[in-house]
Amino acid sequence: MNYQDDIPLARRIKSIKTITTKSFLRMGLLFLGLGISVTFLANKSFLSQRKSLDDSSNSIETRQNKSLLGHLPYKEASKKDLILFSPGIYVHKDIYEKFKEMQFMAAQRGVSLQLLSGYRSINLQRDIFYENKSIRNQTAVERSRDSAPPGYSEHSTGYAIDVGDGNYPDTHFEVEFEQTPAFKWMKRFASKYHFVLSFPPNNKQGVTYEPWHWRFEGTVNALREFDAANKIIKFK
Numbered sequence: 001m002n003y004q005d006d007i008p009l010a011r012r013i014k015s016i017k018t019i020t021t022k023s024f025l026r027m028g029l030l031f032l033g034l035g036i037s038v039t040f041l042a043n044k045s046f047l048s049q050r051k052s053l054d055d056s057s058n059s060i061e062t063r064q065n066k067s068l069l070g071h072l073p074y075k076e077a078s079k080k081d082l083i084l085f086s087p088g089i090y091v092h093k094d095i096y097e098k099f100k101e102m103q104f105m106a107a108q109r110g111v112s113l114q115l116l117s118g119y120r121s122i123n124l125q126r127d128i129f130y131e132n133k134s135i136r137n138q139t140a141v142e143r144s145r146d147s148a149p150p151g152y153s154e155h156s157t158g159y160a161i162d163v164g165d166g167n168y169p170d171t172h173f174e175v176e177f178e179q180t181p182a183f184k185w186m187k188r189f190a191s192k193y194h195f196v197l198s199f200p201p202n203n204k205q206g207v208t209y210e211p212w213h214w215r216f217e218g219t220v221n222a223l224r225e226f227d228a229a230n231k232i233i234k235f236k
């Protein structure tokens with residue numbers, strides 16, 4: 001004989017009811033708890049998302065606030081990310097193939113793109129900035145219009161390059177470079193290879209026009225490096 005059969009039917013029903021009510025209550029509480037946790041977690045991730053957005057805009061602002069004489073701070077590329085392009089010239093490994101490809105395509109049209117410089121260590125930038133400053137008898141403010149202070153050069157990222165026309169070496173690092181076939185070709189096609197002119201005429205950073213100086217924005221990391229520069233409204 002089943003044990004439950006000993007209990008009168010009414011009580012049996014009651015106890016089943018009680019169990020059901022209790023378990024419903026329990027389940028309800030469980031769902032409520034789950035609901036609260038999910039809401040909390042969602043909120044938390046939303047908040048952390050908001051926070052990271054704030055952080056990124058902060059870091060752009062911070063970098064812009066840390067600008068020096070129109071130049072933004074840049075970190076030195078790590079050695080493992082650099083690759084030798086030609087004797088004495090290192091570039092970030094992400095731009096190596098792209099520049100080669102661009103050089104090859106230009107050569108098809110008889111245009112000679114010559115890589116004049118790429119990565120520069122902060123120490124080398126220090127020499128370039130201060131030695132030329134002394135030679136030219138310039139103040140730091142005057143010098144900063146032509147060159148970035150150490151720690152503030154796009155070249156230290158490995159993503160910036162100076163380009164010359166191999167057939168017109170006299171125009172290397174001169175504004176006259178803009179009249180060469182190399183510059184004209186780059187102006188038309190460089191964006192296909194993700195290179196952009198960093199300091200066009202009347203640029204927002206107030207840096208002297210440098211038709212030879214291009215930066216690479218073809219990876220997320222590179223873009224991130226130049227995010228602050230791309231978001232400058234006006235420095236001067």
Ligand SMILES: [Zn+2]
Pocket residue numbers: 155160161162212213214
């Ligand atoms: Zn340059």
